[in-house]
Amino acid sequence: MQIMTAQKSSKLAAASLKRRTAQSNLKRDKYLYLLALPGILFFLVFKYVPMWGVLIAFQDYSPYDGLLGSQWVGFTHFIAFFSSEQFPILFRNTLMISLYNLVFFFPMPILLALLLNEGRNVLFKKVIQSIVYLPHFLSWVIIAGISYLLLSQTSGIVNQVLVSFGMHKIDFLTNSHLFWWLLTGQSMWKDAGWGTIIFLASIAGVDPALYEAAKMDGAGRMRQAWHVTLPAIRSVIVILLILRLGQVLEVGFEQIYLMMNGAVSQVADVFDTYVYRNGIQNGQFSFSTAVGLFKSIVGLLLVIIANRIAKQFGEEGVY
Amino acid sequence: MKESIGDRSIAVAIVVILIAIGLLTFFPLYYVFVVSFTDPTEYLQKQGFILFPLKWSLASYRYLLSTSTFLNATSVSAFLAIVGTPLSLIITSGLAYSLSRTRFWGRRVLLILILITMLFNPGFIPPYLLVRDLGLINNIWSLIIPVLTSGWYVILMRSFFDSIPAELEEAAMIDGCNDIGIFFRIMLPLSLPALAAFGLFYAVAYWNTFFSAVLYINNPQQWPLQLLLQNMLIDSSTSGDAGMTSDVQIPSQTLKMAAVVIATVPILCVYPFLQKHFAKGVMLGSVKG
Numbered sequence: 001m002q003i004m005t006a007q008k009s010s011k012l013a014a015a016s017l018k019r020r021t022a023q024s025n026l027k028r029d030k031y032l033y034l035l036a037l038p039g040i041l042f043f044l045v046f047k048y049v050p051m052w053g054v055l056i057a058f059q060d061y062s063p064y065d066g067l068l069g070s071q072w073v074g075f076t077h078f079i080a081f082f083s084s085e086q087f088p089i090l091f092r093n094t095l096m097i098s099l100y101n102l103v104f105f106f107p108m109p110i111l112l113a114l115l116l117n118e119g120r121n122v123l124f125k126k127v128i129q130s131i132v133y134l135p136h137f138l139s140w141v142i143i144a145g146i147s148y149l150l151l152s153q154t155s156g157i158v159n160q161v162l163v164s165f166g167m168h169k170i171d172f173l174t175n176s177h178l179f180w181w182l183l184t185g186q187s188m189w190k191d192a193g194w195g196t197i198i199f200l201a202s203i204a205g206v207d208p209a210l211y212e213a214a215k216m217d218g219a220g221r222m223r224q225a226w227h228v229t230l231p232a233i234r235s236v237i238v239i240l241l242i243l244r245l246g247q248v249l250e251v252g253f254e255q256i257y258l259m260m261n262g263a264v265s266q267v268a269d270v271f272d273t274y275v276y277r278n279g280i281q282n283g284q285f286s287f288s289t290a291v292g293l294f295k296s297i298v299g300l301l302l303v304i305i306a307n308r309i310a311k312q313f314g315e316e317g318v319y
Numbered sequence: 320m321k322e323s324i325g326d327r328s329i330a331v332a333i334v335v336i337l338i339a340i341g342l343l344t345f346f347p348l349y350y351v352f353v354v355s356f357t358d359p360t361e362y363l364q365k366q367g368f369i370l371f372p373l374k375w376s377l378a379s380y381r382y383l384l385s386t387s388t389f390l391n392a393t394s395v396s397a398f399l400a401i402v403g404t405p406l407s408l409i410i411t412s413g414l415a416y417s418l419s420r421t422r423f424w425g426r427r428v429l430l431i432l433i434l435i436t437m438l439f440n441p442g443f444i445p446p447y448l449l450v451r452d453l454g455l456i457n458n459i460w461s462l463i464i465p466v467l468t469s470g471w472y473v474i475l476m477r478s479f480f481d482s483i484p485a486e487l488e489e490a491a492m493i494d495g496c497n498d499i500g501i502f503f504r505i506m507l508p509l510s511l512p513a514l515a516a517f518g519l520f521y522a523v524a525y526w527n528t529f530f531s532a533v534l535y536i537n538n539p540q541q542w543p544l545q546l547l548l549q550n551m552l553i554d555s556s557t558s559g560d561a562g563m564t565s566d567v568q569i570p571s572q573t574l575k576m577a578a579v580v581i582a583t584v585p586i587l588c589v590y591p592f593l594q595k596h597f598a599k600g601v602m603l604g605s606v607k608g
Contacts, residue, residue, distance in 0.1 A: 025424040031498035032417045039414025039468060040429070046446065046465050047436040053445025063448075112340065118333045128341045130594060135344060137586050137593065139527035141545040145552035145579055146347050155572055157350060157367055164368075189344060221326045254530050258553060272443075279444045280534060292442025300439050 057290035070286075077290035086274065094270045097251045100184045102244060108188055109195030110237060114225055116196060117203050132193025143186055144258035148173065174263035183255060198240070199233050206232045239310050246306030249299050271295045348583075355379055355576035362573050379577035391540060392547035393581070395459065399525040399543060400585075403463040407521045408514060411468040415476035416506055420488075430474075437470040447534055461535040462528050462543065472517060479513045480506065519593045526585055544582050551578055 026033065052067070057077060059070040081087060112132070119125040135143070150156050151172040159169045172178055206228065214224045253272040260268040271291060279288030350370075354362065357369055358376035383389050418426050446465060455461035483506065491501045507514065529545035536542060542550075552575050 025422065029420075029422060029424065029498065032420060032423055035413040035499060035502055036417035036423070036429075037413075038410045039417075039473065042410060042467050043433060043436060043470075046449070046467075047470075048432075049449055050441040050445035051436075051439065053448060054441045056445070056448075063451075115333055115337055115340075118330070119337060120330065124334070124337075128337050131341045131345050133594065134348075134587075134590060137523050137590065138583060139529055139545050141527075141529050141549050141552070142579055142582055145548055145575070146351055148552055149351065149572065149575060149579075150347055155367055160366065160368060189347075193344065220323060221329050257530070257533075258549065275442060275444065280447060285444055285448065289442060289444040292444055296440050296442055303438055 054289055054293050054296075056286050057293045059286055061286040061289075063285075073286075077287045078294065080287065081291050081294065086269070089266065090269055090271050090274055093267055094249055094251055096267075097180055097183060097256075097270065098248045100180045101187060101251075104184050105187050105192070106241065106244060108192040110199055110233070112192055113196040113199035113203060113233070114229060116200060117229060118221060118225065129193070129196075132196070134193075135190045136194035138190070140252070140254040140258055143190055144255070147182070147186060147259070171263075173259070174261060176264045176267045179259070179264040179267045182259065183252070186255060186259075187252065198236060202233045202236050203229055235313075238313055242306045242310045242313070243303075246303040247299070248302060249295050351576045351579050354573055355580045357573060359570055359573060362570050367572060379573045380581075383574060383577050383581065388539070388547065389578070389581075392542050392544045395541060396526050396528065396544040397585075398459065399462055399528055400522045403467075403525040404518055404521045406463065407467050407525075408518055411472050411476055411517065412480075412507065412510070412514065413502070414468065415473045416480050416502055418473070419477045419480035433470045433473055437474075443534065450535055456535055457538050457541060458535075459541060462531050463525070466524070466531065472520075476513065476517060479510060483509055515592065519589055522589065523586060523593070548578055548582055551575055 056067060056070065058072055058074060059067075060073050061067070061070045065071075116125055116129065119128070148156075150158050153159055153169050153171050153173070156172075158172070163169060170178075172182060210228045211224055214228050219227060249271065251270050251272070253270075253276075256268055256270055257273055257276065260273060272295075275288040275292045275295075278284045278291070353372060354367065354369055356375050356377070356379075357372040358374040359378050361372060361374055361376075362369065417423050418430060420426070450456065450461050450465060455464070487505055487509075488501050491505055496504065527545060528543050529549070532543050532546045536546070539547075
């Protein structure tokens with residue numbers, strides 16, 4: 001009994017000591033907290049308030065009643081969304097756009113990095129790199145605009161060249177069969193070059209002695225690339241691939257929003273464009289928040305799973 | 320060592336492929352640039368078939384820069400970049416620096432809270448309602464305040480501050496400098512390269528502001544450049560040539576291309592600096608503190 005109280009009192013003492021040090025720390029580091037304050041306020045207001053805001057997905061939110069006064073309706077909006085005929089279409093489009101991206105866009109930076117690594121002339125390499133990195137910094141509006149200017153059926157230069165070679169015009173921008181290719185092509189133009197940076201950096205870390213040894217053993221350039229360079233960047237490829245899988249539902253919203261038109265809406269409509277249309281344009285705040293929340297939760301689960309897998313591969317993961 | 324014939328031909332093939340990729344990436348930009356400077360009559364004669372104009376002309380630019388809508392939109396975007404970037408840098412680096420000090424009580428909790436915001440994204444309706452409730456709709460600050468910083472940048476910058484030795488700070492403290500003094504007089508000057516890299520990223524992001532303006536700005540007078548461009552370039556190409564047609568003899572195509580060039584030039588101007596620093600910015604994330 002005595003021991004118990006002794007323990008208890010020492011615990012209490014420790015707790016009060018801890019509180020005291022916390023207080024004195026706060027006092028000592030007050031300027032440090034002052035520096036952090038604007039950032040902390042930002043995160044509270046603009047990141048955490050919206051996280052409470054998702055609760056309207058379970059309400060019939062009306063702007064006049066606010067979050068506290070609106071009526072709770074449980075999972076009504078989720079059920080309505082899952083049973084709507086748009087749901088399978090949105091799901092298919094999102095997955096297919098992601099799949100195209102994964103199969104055709106994802107390998108491009110790796111290939112390009114391998115090619116750049118083989119280039120011998122430093123100046124030549126610098127020039128090519130400067131060119132292929134540039135589009136990353138252009139906005140999607142510019143890229144969509146350039147696409148319209150080059151590919152339009154009436155005045156685009158690409159179609160005029162096709163016609164001058166005696167071929168038919170192609171409706172790049174309004175053909176629903178070509179839409180996913182169009183998106184993938186734009187992504188390649190914008191980001192394939194930029195994506196090489198991380199691979200080039202890990203290639204640069206390869207010990208030159210490995211290449212010497214491979215040369216001694218009679219390996220040509222192809223075999224050096226295959227047996228030395230590629231294994232050196234394998235772990236980067238694996239982790240980027242896994243992280244990409246975690247982002248399967250994240251398709252480029254601005255890009256699709258800009259390239260979408262009536263002729264392709266059946267293959268272009270994805271969760272985000274649907275949320276925008278129903279939420280912002282039609283004011284169905286609760287329903288579209290539910291759609292967004294569904295997407296976010298699936299996305300969160302995918303990222304957690306992907307991170308697990310990355311760690312099992314012996315990689316660091318994102319957190 | 321002598322190269323084998325196989326290796327030689329591979330080397331040539333690689334150069335050819337790289338040149339092809341370079342041209343493919345470069346051509347759209349080159350074409351837009353050239354057409355924007357082409358004389359309007361030449362453009363109409365050749366129906367846009369122009370690789371190099373016979374006669375250069377500034378007609379499109381002159382017209383574009385004489386319209387108040389275009390100038391307005393450009394100044395909105397410039398305002399975002401010029402005002403937003405320093406604010407973002409101060410807030411991001413202040414938080415990142417504090418979080419990099421081990422004596423900062425509660426930093427683990429804050430880091431986890433920041434990480435959560437990177438993993439869970441509430442979609443864009445709740446932030447939209449927040450901005451609306453704050454009364455920021457049609458206010459230019461709605462394009463700056465909600466995107467002032469991001470978890471990603473805070474974490475990246477924190478790992479940069481981690482690399483600055485604590486002894487420097489202790490020495491300054493003994494000399495009677497407080498944390499704010501240390502931050503502004505020692506830490507920021509030491510991290511100029513990182514600040515430059517992040518500043519350029521922020522500036523490009525602010526200049527390219529598009530979708531938050533779609534959400535928050537309804538009044539065309541307050542549109543940033545990207546939103547005006549969307550209306551000039553994209554809506555009009557589906558519905559004939561409405562939008563920004565001129566009453567003078569300038570084809571809308573060359574006008575559009577001139578608009579694209581004007582929107583791209585600031586990025587081209589900072590690009591050499593970006594290129595110098597951005598690899599560092601990208602690679603910072605791979606070094607974890």
